Amino acid sequence: MENQTKIKVESLNLSIGNKVILNDINISIPKNKITVILGPSGCGKSTLMKSMNRLTDLYPEMKVSGNIFIDDEDILHTKNDVTEIRKRMGLLSQRPYPLPMSIYKNVAYGLKISGRVNKQLLNKRVEHYLQQASLWNEVKDRLKDPASSLSIGQQQRLCLARGLAVDPDIILADEPTSALDPISSQEIEKKFLELKGNYTIILVTHILRQAARIADYVVFMYLGEVIEQGPAKEFFSNPQTEITKAYLRGSIN
Amino acid sequence: MNWNRIRDNISPTRLQINKFNEVWMLVWTLFLVVVPLFIVSGLLWKSSLLLENHTLKEIIFSSEWKPMSGKFGFLPFIMSSLWVTLLSLLIAAPICLFSAIHLTQYANRYVLRFMQPVIDILAGIPSVIYGVWGIIAVVPFVAEKIAPMFGVQTTGYNILSASIVLAVMVIPFILNILIDIINTIPKELTEASLSLGAGKWYTIKHVILRKALPGIISAMGLGLSRSFGETIAVLMVVGNVAAIPSGIFQPGYPLPALIANNYGEMMSIPQYDSALMFSALLLMIIVLFFNIGSRFLIMSYEKRFK
């Protein structure tokens, strides 16, 4: 029970033209834990995230091979609908990208895609997820306002609420706090710690201290390869490779 | 490094040359600002004779055009211009919008590689060539194929032919702007929508088009201002009858055609001369109005991505 695996990546390769972006990636991501992906800029962290919910499909120039199992389903080669796979993962990006519509509709967006929903039920669920993202109290009187009128920190929490609303079991967060002020960052971090009971969270970050604060499991990448992975405690207290040590000292960037 | 040594390298003559260049280039640049002011004030000055003898209301809302007896009602020309430009936009807008979505969202790079020169060449073909094409292809087509379908007899030299020719002329112009607009939408927005379980088409409909809406409107505004001033091609197929058109199979007489057809010869009658300069002024004001409006819309739209 302790170490149930949620996502298993096996010999994943990804290249653009002749350029290898990801080289033979093998990782196991534990269920209902926070897994932090670390690594210097340009090492392929975002690309790895994108392949997990098949956003790589958007870039026809990318060639992907290997397997990614989510709950034993190989999502790279499945016959199932890609949109269903994507719905199982909420995505938070580096900067918040609210959809060009009202606050309410941003949260309702995912709920409305797949069919007509009872208005009252919808209201309830929008409120529920806004509360989950600790945003409800700030926006309950202005749900009709455009989402772009919120502050950046609020927008990021709105994106979280929007992602939670499609009822995923995985949250992919790609440097979600890098555009935020320290207080908003803390709020997001706190949120993740609360959510990890029910969600498998994968977080990309550059901030070592943030990683140390909230990670259960760490994956360290360098130049498109996974150099080291393991439980956070061991990773930080006893790094195995020279590259990792150098990175933890802050001498790679 | 040794800053003083480098500074010493810049000899007085080089600095003087630099200063000299700066001054004349500034003057050159100021010239740019002066030209439009010069044109507007010149046109105003020339049309003052007409404006002294007639009220603005009389000029714009009267449809009596009898230059020889001093009657200058511009309504037929204004209405013709409106008919032609609006109808051409009506034809061009959906084609441009659909093609822009196709080229930015669905087309692979072979299609792009093919369409890019197509659009460029269409944009580069001179107005007069469009006019020739209008006469040899569009006018007969309208007269022999389209008009009979509506039970109308026409020579083919009418509003509809002019609008079709004009539509083809503005398509590359609008399409290029639309492609730029859609391409400035961050890819992350599409990714966000997809990750919420939306399909591609749903994303286009609810996110991309909505985000692009102000830009789409401005692109159409710019297209309108472009086609409003288009002269030769329209003049060649529109029929040039100075009456308010009552339908698309009627001939028209847009403002640019009025100027082009009459200006060279009417210098001897001061009032007529002034009236034609007034129509140039009117043309310029309308075009600038749409142009500035659309550009402000685009600028406020682009700001939101920064």
Next chain:
Amino acid sequence: MKKDSNKKTSFKKQRLKYEEYFFRGVMLLSSCLIAFILGLIIYSILVKGVPSLSWEMITQTPKGGFYFGKEGGILNAIIGSIYLAFGATFIAFIIGLPISLYMNVWLSHKEKWVNMLRFILDLLWGIPSIVYGAFGFTIMILLGIKASLLAGIIVTALLILPIMIRAIDEGLKTVPKGLKESSYSLGSTKSELAFKIMLRQCIPGIVTAVLLSFGRAIGDAAAVLFTTGFTDNIPTALNQPTATLPLAIFFQLSSPIPEVKERAYAAAVILTSIILIISVLSRVLTQKYNKHTIKF
């Protein structure tokens, strides 16, 4: 309950799918239509014009008046157009290049000013050419200048100036900041940076700008309608009137005499070919310079 909503879901998905198919069809059709129209235009011009092309058409001036004479060709218009387009492009280049350099070197830290200039240029570009033509004609009357090659060159130069500047400007914009800074740190003055480094750096941009402007200059009719006059002769001096290809097409097409119309169609073929050659040329040149960027 759950099953029911699943059914609804799949129904909506189905509908979306068919909707997408439908619109993809419409979109594809729109793009095809655009390409088809271009083909149609070129086809119509060629079908009408090629039969009337002959050696004497391009080597002789019209005989017996361009509107009534049945003999002769359009050499006057070909030469006139070339003179006019070269002259106007040259003047626009001489004025435009310094302005775009000024915008990108001297004003490079005053973004507000540069943006305002760009805005003005875009507006100038939007002014219809008939306005330039009519206004230019008025000025000529005022100063007592007769319609001539020179007048046409000046008006056309003004017409294409905004395009010239904006196109060079687009090229200069792409010069990396680092290059500018390193040039300053080596002790260059601003004009040395502008005329020695920036200029060389964006030669492809300048070539494109010149070709683009040339195409605009040779194709425009409304600006030269009153300003160049029209004549059967080839101009030998700047103060003589001249024919141009667009005007030769415009005037001769309205003639009732078939032989005269033929001249218009032949001129249309020649003008279209020039435009096509320019387009191919600028494509080849830009592709040679930046092979790896696919713009769109």
